[in-house]
Amino acid sequence: MGELVIKDVFKTYYKNKQPINAVKSLNLHCKNGEFVALLGPSGCGKSTTLRMIAGLEDISLGDITIGNKRINDLHPKDRNIGLAFENYAMYPPLTVYENIGFNLKAKNVPAKKIKEEIHKIANLLDITDLLDMKPGALSGGQKQRVNIARALIRRPDVLLLDEPLSHLDGKVRQRMRTEIKHLHTEINCTTIIVTHDQLEAMALADRIAIINDGVLQQFGTPLEVFNNPVNEFVAGFIGEPPMNIFTVVTVYDNGKPYFKTENSVIKFEVPDKYLSYVKEGEKYKFGIRPTDITISTGGNQYTIQTNVSVFENLGEECRVHIRIEDDNILSVVSNEIYHFNSGDQIKLLFNQERIHVFDSKTGERIDKVLQLL
Numbered sequence: 001m002g003e004l005v006i007k008d009v010f011k012t013y014y015k016n017k018q019p020i021n022a023v024k025s026l027n028l029h030c031k032n033g034e035f036v037a038l039l040g041p042s043g044c045g046k047s048t049t050l051r052m053i054a055g056l057e058d059i060s061l062g063d064i065t066i067g068n069k070r071i072n073d074l075h076p077k078d079r080n081i082g083l084a085f086e087n088y089a090m091y092p093p094l095t096v097y098e099n100i101g102f103n104l105k106a107k108n109v110p111a112k113k114i115k116e117e118i119h120k121i122a123n124l125l126d127i128t129d130l131l132d133m134k135p136g137a138l139s140g141g142q143k144q145r146v147n148i149a150r151a152l153i154r155r156p157d158v159l160l161l162d163e164p165l166s167h168l169d170g171k172v173r174q175r176m177r178t179e180i181k182h183l184h185t186e187i188n189c190t191t192i193i194v195t196h197d198q199l200e201a202m203a204l205a206d207r208i209a210i211i212n213d214g215v216l217q218q219f220g221t222p223l224e225v226f227n228n229p230v231n232e233f234v235a236g237f238i239g240e241p242p243m244n245i246f247t248v249v250t251v252y253d254n255g256k257p258y259f260k261t262e263n264s265v266i267k268f269e270v271p272d273k274y275l276s277y278v279k280e281g282e283k284y285k286f287g288i289r290p291t292d293i294t295i296s297t298g299g300n301q302y303t304i305q306t307n308v309s310v311f312e313n314l315g316e317e318c319r320v321h322i323r324i325e326d327d328n329i330l331s332v333v334s335n336e337i338y339h340f341n342s343g344d345q346i347k348l349l350f351n352q353e354r355i356h357v358f359d360s361k362t363g364e365r366i367d368k369v370l371q372l373l
């Protein structure tokens with residue numbers, strides 16, 4: 001059983017006797033067969049977490065269990081884990097076949113059984129044609145597939161993938177992503193993938209754990225983290241182009257509360273559901289995704305009226321960028337194709353239901369309590 005539980009885990013490295021807290025009080029409960037992505041910027045502690053699960057790093061504090069068995073003190077080879085790292089070296093003089101079968105051979109598994117297993121896995125990963133080749137002759141995508149085959153041949157309880165696609169580009173990357181997803185549905189093994197690419201995490205994972213500076217920010221399905229980011233960090237990290245986020249202050253006008261940017265370009269009536277959370281004169285971070293703004297052509301229904309700074313026609317969608325403040329751009333993405341020139345007047349309508357409001361100091365979603373109820 002591959003249920004993986006990370007409980008109150010810390011990792012402290014020491015560099016020149018100075019502590020570096022790479023992972024801080026991490027709690028994650030991954031269900032058996034679940035596909036989980038660890039997502040966050042470079043240096044946030046993703047690989048460290050994976051390496052602690054694999055047994056390549058000691059756990060400073062806390063426990064990790066797999067299928068109810070505490071693994072903190074188990075030797076890496078006794079944890080029944082499959083590992084595929086970005087640059088996991090193969091043995092160059094050995095063929096792909098020998099590389100994949102290496103561990104089984106070391107465990108004295110009979111040659112006939114090894115052959116059977118290798119062919120099964122090779123078939124699954126579509127690498128049967130490569131089995132007689134040497135690693136040096138493989139392309140990046142092929143190497144990655146062989147790496148994954150080597151991890152899977154152990155029939156692990158948990159498969160760990162550390163940025164498996166980051167060295168691949170364009171089409172190969174896209175194709176490998178689809179293949180990994182397909183593979184996961186075939187083998188149904190608890191899988192943890194580390195990535196700094198939010199699109200990859202969104203496309204692959206059942207749930208995403210977003211980490212910043214060693215601290216778990218949110219653990220949820222792709223839709224949960226997209227639609228209900230718990231804080232400003234998650235809001236800004238998930239989504240491309242990123243969520244538009246502005247500092248606003250709450251002001252009253254004719255008895256009605258508004259979120260207003262300092263220069264008044266945005267003045268947005270506070271939706272009812274936020275009324276009990278906002279205070280007059282208080283600053284907030286106001287967020288809205290580029291896809292939650294519509295371009296209104298004519299009519300009086302609009303949130304802001306302004307001028308186009310940059311217009312991009314990307315074929316299947318168009319993007320309009322507007323300078324709201326000196327260093328803050330509002331982006332709009334539309335599936336309908338418009339044609340604008342820079343300087344054109346434009347009216348935009350914000351979707352009331354889709355705005356996000358965060359505390360200006362802590363970055364926490366102000367209606368978090370409401371979300372949890």
Ligand code: ADP
Nearest residue numbers: 013015020022041042043044045046047048049
């Ligand atoms: P990520 O995989 O998210 O990019 P890492 O887990 O590799 O991040 O690193 C997290 C933090 O721990 C970083 O600040 C990194 O510099 C530090 N770190 C990682 N490995 C070591 C090590 N062996 N010794 C000291 N510091 C380390």
Ligand code: MG
Nearest residue numbers: 046047048194
């Ligand atoms: Mg890493």
